Amino acid sequence: MVPLASTIDLQDRLGRPLTAQEEARAQALLADASALVRSFTGRSFTRTDGDIVVLRAQQGEIRLPQTPVLNVTEVVAIGTGGSPDLPVVGWRWDGIDIIRISADSPAINMPELWTDEEYDSYPGTYRVTYSHGTAEVPGGVVAVVARMALRTLTSPTMAGGVTGETIGPYSYRTDGSGVGTAVTMTDDDRRMLELAGYRRKAGMTMARWR
Template identity: 80%
Template sequence: MEPLATAGDLADRLGRPLTAPEGARVPSLLADASALVRLFTGRDFSRTDNETVVLRAQQGEIRLPQRPVLNVTQVVAVGAGGAPDIPVVGWQWDGIDIVRTSVSGCAINLPELWADEEFEAYPGTYRVTYSHGDAQAPEAVVAVVARMALRTLTSPTMAGGVTGETIGPYSYRTDGAGVGTAVAMTDDDRKMLELAGYRRKAGMAMVRWR
């Protein structure tokens, strides 16, 4: 996936062009920071068309994991124990992130064997095809990714956990986790993402279908 911020975003915040050594490090730092943000939020923040995922319904509702949802094109009930996968009829998308369905919606024209054992054959797992994502990363996400990368990029030392150096008779040292060659997410970063509404929802299980 593409990074959620650019070298230009870093240069804008620094107020100067990146140096050649800085420019060489930026792609990896932005990739690492973007991966951490995606892991924390459970969101891609990238436009994806017609992705198919396998999700479990809760009380007839399927919560789509990626937002904003642009459209939903297909819902298929996944059969168990030899039962066939069948398209669901009558499903409804709420326009946000919920698809409402029911087992009865996929029971039409089932072979009698599976119709008689409907609940066992169709335990509530669905394959959903939908499009989602932003045309560009939200400003709050760009801000967090940029400052995560800049903390490492502008650290005066490459030693992880230490921000300090000695030049002749002058020296200083401040311990700080995450500074050095590795990008890290701070509590302030997490708080900003949470305030922006990008906290990962608990209890979501998803399998990507390629």
């Protein structure tokens, strides 16, 4: 996926152009930092049209994992054991991130009287087609990704845990929290993303209508 920050974002924060050595590493570091942020938040932060996901309902509600949701175009009940997938009718999107499935059975276009086998064929799993994301990555996310990459890019040494500095005849070298070649996410990075509301906390479970 496309990195959530650019080399221009790094240069803006450094206040200078990247050196040739920094330029050679910057894209990989930005990609690594972006992957960590996406994994932690559970969000992609990029515009995606016609995304198809398979989710379970919880008490008649399907929570969409990626926000902001732009539109929902289709909800399909997934059949098992050879039963066909059935388009759902009567579903409602709340305009934010929840799809509500009616408990009345027109919701999945089946006869009013089902056998137990027919219930078992539709265990409450749905295939949803929707669009989500924004044209621009949120500024807070750019800031976290950029500083994660910069910590590694500007480290005095590529040996993890070692920092040092030389000023004229004076120099020092200590074992600290240097990250070496690996991009890492700190508690401050996580806290910033959580305070901004980017951490996805809700999960999906199965609901059965009878």
